[in-house]
Amino acid sequence: xxxxxxxxxxxxxxxxxxxxxxxxxxxxxxxxxxxxxxxxxxxxxxxxxxxxxxxxxxxxxxxxxxxxxxxxxxxxxxxxxxxxxxxxxxxxxxxxxxxxxxxxxxxxxxxxxxxxxxxxxxxxxxxxxxxxxxxxxxxxx
Numbered sequence: 001x002x003x004x005x006x007x008x009x010x011x012x013x014x015x016x017x018x019x020x021x022x023x024x025x026x027x028x029x030x031x032x033x034x035x036x037x038x039x040x041x042x043x044x045x046x047x048x049x050x051x052x053x054x055x056x057x058x059x060x061x062x063x064x065x066x067x068x069x070x071x072x073x074x075x076x077x078x079x080x081x082x083x084x085x086x087x088x089x090x091x092x093x094x095x096x097x098x099x100x101x102x103x104x105x106x107x108x109x110x111x112x113x114x115x116x117x118x119x120x121x122x123x124x125x126x127x128x129x130x131x132x133x134x135x136x137x138x139x140x141x
Contacts, residue, residue, distance in 0.1 A: 001066045005141060008061045009048055016053040016137065018065060053137045062141040067134075078124060083116040 010017035090112045094101055
């Protein structure tokens with residue numbers, strides 16, 4: 001399980017809106033001055049999102065939030081491995097069955113890769129957040 005602290009910003013209709021308390025995963029790193037990830041964490045605002053919760057919480061309460069890490073591993077495989085497998089499969093099929101398109105293989109591979117990323121972006125993200133990556137509020141701190 002991946003744990004983080006959050007603060008309750010809103011309570012409405014059985015949902016609790018929380019915002020992360022930590023600014024970035026690399027908060028203790030000594031390389032923050034030259035790191036683009038730490039710079040982005042300072043510039044971008046923290047996200048607020050809704051979580052279903054049965055606990056009696058009020059605005060301003062600090063809570064402990066957990067996410068099951070097996071879903072993160074499966075999502076990483078889907079986001080990184082699936083586009084490569086689909087692209088390589090399409091290029092191999094195009095090369096085997098359409099030899100006259102051999103000069104177009106770089107364009108076919110790029111188009112396939114971009115189309116796969118587009119599909120994942122549009123269809124995977126809503127399903128991932130709705131069904132598998134549901135954060136759970138474990139309790140008050």
